[in-house]
Amino acid sequence: MPNDVTLDDVARRSGVSPATASRALNGRRGVRDDVRERVLAAAGALKYRPNRAAQNLAGGRTSVIGLVLGSDELVGNAYATSIVQSVAAAASVHDEGLMLILDSHKPAVAVQNLLSDGIVDGVIVSVVAIGEQWVEELLDANMPTVLLGAHPRRTDVPVVDVDNLTAGRVLTAEVLAHGHRRVAMLAGPKSRVDANQRLRGFRAAHEELNIAVDESLIFQGDFNGQTAYERASEIFAASPDAIVACNDEMAIGLLRYAKEHGIAVPADVGIVGFDGIAPRYPEYEVTTMAQPFDRLGSTAVKSLLDLIRGDDVPPEQLLGPQLIERGSIGSPLEI
Amino acid sequence: MPNDVTLDDVARRSGVSPATASRALNGRRGVRDDVRERVLAAAGALKYRPNRAAQNLAGGRTSVIGLVLGSDELVGNAYATSIVQSVAAAASVHDEGLMLILDSHKPAVAVQNLLSDGIVDGVIVSVVAIGEQWVEELLDANMPTVLLGAHPRRTDVPVVDVDNLTAGRVLTAEVLAHGHRRVAMLAGPKSRVDANQRLRGFRAAHEELNIAVDESLIFQGDFNGQTAYERASEIFAASPDAIVACNDEMAIGLLRYAKEHGIAVPADVGIVGFDGIAPRYPEYEVTTMAQPFDRLGSTAVKSLLDLIRGDDVPPEQLLGPQLIERGSIGSPLEI
DNA sequence: TGATTGGATGAAAGCGCTTTCACAATGGCG
């Protein structure tokens, strides 16, 4: 056992009852200052560490939250990876542990385990996992849950997401502001709310300027860079002035194709992406709408903790994205 | 509370004592078959889920293992990401939960928490976290631990790693077998055991063929692709026949430079990498020595569970890597 | 048939903590 000194030991050493020791250690009020210090000192000297299982059993809280992701999504999926990172960081800020639950080959067992008391106090479910049926099961259970990314149907679970509509609108407006008029859209999966919102934003930006959207310039994508690369010839064949790709992976797929086929960006065609992960590929300079990953993670964690505590949580929290200019639709505009 | 039906409820419903119910549910022997079935049925009907905190407190096991990583290592670090993925998968196979511990801004608290009983039964520490002093603290504590990747100094903790020496030797031998003679090495950080072993393998392969290693062709790298890209001109200026990069990121950095400067690969120079993550970059076809991530994760998890159970674990388990031929040192050799 | 074994079961004792609850002790007030 890593740890064998108990609260009783601390209590005995500091000459108080376990009850008082517990109160002192947990910062409860109603303990004289000198007593509290004595207890703290004893705990330090003994290297006392509370037994979390016992705390949990007695107190009801675990201080662990779960993060649920689809499994094959992690490797090579910059979005998912960023989410893990930011949620982990946020959890750590709140002194919460983080259980990582990837879609396993034993979903039933995973859910079963998760729903047991004493394992996690609540879960954050990433949009990349939504659709898995075991996740549905999880949502139906009476477990505090926050969705990271909107769900196509469930509106009964609080959502934290980037404001995809605005993001799509602003990004497209930026493209239009550079003078591009034939703007193509490489959309994301139809099942994804974020993809749809971005598309709506794309249309909205056009409407604002009274520019008609050429429906033949809207291409169905799947958020996958390789697929985008493979469809690139078709898209370029439509000779758009610029292309709005619904995420950076697809934008990079297009850029790769352009590079390999002597298509100049932004001279021949402008290309923009989404998510803000493109900067990780230094050879592809692409203007992008960055996800506020840090705030996404911290907001989700904070909301979940509120939910666990029983506080009210807004049904939908949309965070502002940030435009990252990297010159792939032309030089930055003067203001 | 997600869950409010207790073992007592199950016991009562099936007309047995809680003791028997517990035994039945946990597959302990000494329960008549019909009784066991009755209990199982009752548990199913009641949707009973054990309270893990209570189980843990009474039984001593958590069924959760920890995975410790350096924090900034996750995003954009394919190696770390793959490790997370494979460990998560392996944990799930064993019905273990996975706590993810990234190097936080509160290392002390993190360690403190981790070492509490009832949080995790043991931890897997990835080589990418080694060096952080809080990890040292963790290793010194009496907590079952397995290292994923060798530690430069500590030999008191069981290690699971790829056989980097052999990997380096075989990969270099392959390069030499293609007829390359002036072979450069872009090494990894000197502080890393894996990097050093690969370099040793590089030398060993040369020795076996009685080829002298030109020390001026050994370049110090840092496992970073961008840095490799920036140093590429210097390396190519030494006009090697081929370059062994100590990981794929660096190999890709070199390839990117080559591509941009009209250096043909493998015609002008051969390039190979390490880790097997290159295939994720379809535009860069690079022969690589793949880490057996799946086995790495499963072996580490299995060893940790053995350790927790009190069984003996070999101090060092080296797994065989796999050569992935992708033509970046010339066409595959006939056999 | 009586003694002996062994398997199935239940009673009860914790695991280490938090938290009522009751009780002193203290201080403010009339």
Add this chain to the structure above:
DNA sequence: CGCCATTGTGAAAGCGCTTTCATCCAATCA
């Protein structure tokens, strides 16, 4: 100077489970 809040403290009751330990009964053996 006595009375009521207040505050600090300890005793003890669980939290829900596992696990001895003792018990019971049927099966085995002499």
